[in-house]
Amino acid sequence: MVVNKLCNFINDSTIMPHHRFIHFPLITFVNASFNQVSNWDNAVPVRPHWRLWWNPEPGAEIGCDAGTYALDPGHMVLVPPYVRITHRLHQPVWSLALHVEVNEPVDPGLDRVFYPELPEDMVERLQQLNERIPQGFTFTQDKNHGAWLHLFLGEIFCRALQLLPSEIWSVPARDPRVDDAVATIHSAVDTTLSNTGLARQANLSTNAFIRLFSQNMGVPPQVYMQNVRLDKAARLLQQSDESIDIVAESCGFCDRNYLSKLFKRRFGVGPARYRRQMS
Amino acid sequence: MVVNKLCNFINDSTIMPHHRFIHFPLITFVNASFNQVSNWDNAVPVRPHWRLWWNPEPGAEIGCDAGTYALDPGHMVLVPPYVRITHRLHQPVWSLALHVEVNEPVDPGLDRVFYPELPEDMVERLQQLNERIPQGFTFTQDKNHGAWLHLFLGEIFCRALQLLPSEIWSVPARDPRVDDAVATIHSAVDTTLSNTGLARQANLSTNAFIRLFSQNMGVPPQVYMQNVRLDKAARLLQQSDESIDIVAESCGFCDRNYLSKLFKRRFGVGPARYRRQMS
Numbered sequence: 001m002v003v004n005k006l007c008n009f010i011n012d013s014t015i016m017p018h019h020r021f022i023h024f025p026l027i028t029f030v031n032a033s034f035n036q037v038s039n040w041d042n043a044v045p046v047r048p049h050w051r052l053w054w055n056p057e058p059g060a061e062i063g064c065d066a067g068t069y070a071l072d073p074g075h076m077v078l079v080p081p082y083v084r085i086t087h088r089l090h091q092p093v094w095s096l097a098l099h100v101e102v103n104e105p106v107d108p109g110l111d112r113v114f115y116p117e118l119p120e121d122m123v124e125r126l127q128q129l130n131e132r133i134p135q136g137f138t139f140t141q142d143k144n145h146g147a148w149l150h151l152f153l154g155e156i157f158c159r160a161l162q163l164l165p166s167e168i169w170s171v172p173a174r175d176p177r178v179d180d181a182v183a184t185i186h187s188a189v190d191t192t193l194s195n196t197g198l199a200r201q202a203n204l205s206t207n208a209f210i211r212l213f214s215q216n217m218g219v220p221p222q223v224y225m226q227n228v229r230l231d232k233a234a235r236l237l238q239q240s241d242e243s244i245d246i247v248a249e250s251c252g253f254c255d256r257n258y259l260s261k262l263f264k265r266r267f268g269v270g271p272a273r274y275r276r277q278m279s
Numbered sequence: 280m281v282v283n284k285l286c287n288f289i290n291d292s293t294i295m296p297h298h299r300f301i302h303f304p305l306i307t308f309v310n311a312s313f314n315q316v317s318n319w320d321n322a323v324p325v326r327p328h329w330r331l332w333w334n335p336e337p338g339a340e341i342g343c344d345a346g347t348y349a350l351d352p353g354h355m356v357l358v359p360p361y362v363r364i365t366h367r368l369h370q371p372v373w374s375l376a377l378h379v380e381v382n383e384p385v386d387p388g389l390d391r392v393f394y395p396e397l398p399e400d401m402v403e404r405l406q407q408l409n410e411r412i413p414q415g416f417t418f419t420q421d422k423n424h425g426a427w428l429h430l431f432l433g434e435i436f437c438r439a440l441q442l443l444p445s446e447i448w449s450v451p452a453r454d455p456r457v458d459d460a461v462a463t464i465h466s467a468v469d470t471t472l473s474n475t476g477l478a479r480q481a482n483l484s485t486n487a488f489i490r491l492f493s494q495n496m497g498v499p500p501q502v503y504m505q506n507v508r509l510d511k512a513a514r515l516l517q518q519s520d521e522s523i524d525i526v527a528e529s530c531g532f533c534d535r536n537y538l539s540k541l542f543k544r545r546f547g548v549g550p551a552r553y554r555r556q557m558s
């Protein structure tokens with residue numbers, strides 16, 4: 001029963017492939033905080049969703065393989081899904097951090113963060129945060145955040161993504177049979193589907209199906225399936241407070257030890273730390 | 280099988296009551312169009328979601344019980360869920376129309392449209408639509424709309440809602456037992472739950488439960504349940520192209536005639552017309 005509730009709670013359609021209709025929902029906040037941070041020493045988990053940082057004052061920086069970017073009021077750092085980052089703090093600073101699922105697929109080869117310069121009117125709107133929102137606010141702790149803040153952050157985030165180069169949204173076309181297999185996998189996250197069964201659905205031999213899938217998706221079907229389950233576990237850890245045992249079970253892992261081992265490989269930290277860490 | 284797909288496709292969690300976490304998703308586009316309209320004579324369906332109109336040129340107006348509002352580049356008309364409107368066209372005009380589910384409950388007593396004056400920078404951003412988007416664009420017909428448009432409209436819509444008086448988001452507190460019953464109803468949209476069963480879950484006598492529910496929700500449980508099913512049918516009609524028979528079945532109606540009769544009472548038009556009509 002609890003497991004079912006969790007499944008409803010997380011909207012699996014956010015990761016469905018293109019349909020003939022528009023994508024919906026557009027964005028889903030996983031976490032949002034505006035806090036004074038004084039300690040950024042820990043390893044930063046890899047996340048399956050977008051992250052945005054904006055600080056009203058200098059004193060912190062975020063790095064990836066491509067370089068290091070100083071946070072200040074005139075810039076944002078935007079981190080695409082699965083990009084590995086480091087962060088460093090020179091002094092305690094106030095920091096806005098958004099974790100957001102975006103229902104637009106991005107170029108899977110992206111391996112860098114973005115550091116757009118903000119238009120003047122956007123900086124002005126962001127400065128209003130300091131005036132309007134309660135200091136030390138986090139969504140996950142505060143029920144009384146009010147609709148305006150939710151809408152304000154939605155506006156800011158949608159606008160921030162428009163500052164990025166449009167090429168990041170160009171996703172290579174996929175074979176429709178692979179699209180169907182992906183949809184099947186997402187519609188049954190907690191069950192293990194065999195390559196043979198998926199191949200039969202695609203009207204292909206098992207070997208031909210595995211080859212086609214790997215070419216289109218970059219990983220073989222069984223690895224893709226495991227990644228989908230790990231991503232779901234990551235969402236549940238951050239968006240619910242169900243025990244790690246229940247999260248493991250509801251994502252089709254036999255126990256929490258097995259989940260932990262695979263989880264650490266994908267996200268850089270174990271499930272408990274992934275949940276605890278805010279950035 | 281088709282019915283199951285539909286159920287996954289529509290995210291029922293958008294209408295779940297407050298949880299201790301943040302609401303997600305924030306907004307979900309049901310339809311978006313930017314077209315030259317030359318015929319607005321039909322009755323306008325009532326819709327279970329928000330609507331926004333913005334026209335780059337004068338020549339059209341939208342009315343509700345409280346008054347009539349002329350569309351022009353400096354204003355928007357925003358229509359909350361379930362508000363009944365009329366519209367009138369004096370000449371063919373270009374018109375941006377957004378249909379959006381918003382995951383923030385509004386004051387259930389709202390019975391008017393809003394007509395905010397737009398800040399100058401917002402008018403400027405809206406004028407860019409004319410330059411950038413293909414004329415005669417609709418989301419439901421056009422797969423190649425591109426991520427930027429989706430994000431742009433998300434930004435505009437989030438910002439538009441912030442122009443409204445904040446009181447509209449103040450929803451009367453509900454008894455937690457009613458919250459639980461509402462959650463149960465939404466988690467089993469296509470099955471009929473008895474008042475006796477719901478009352479037992481709430482630890483109340485059937486009569487006491489019906490009384491408490493009606494006080495909190497404005498309608499008795501069985502009417503509420505039917506409304507939830509009708510709203511789901513409305514979403515499926517607009518967001519999928521499954522036949523009306525399948526929509527009826529997947530929302531727990533015995534046949535399309537029964538659905539049509541109740542549908543017309545709630546939305547002012549029958550299912551086929553509700554689907555066909557864009558505004």
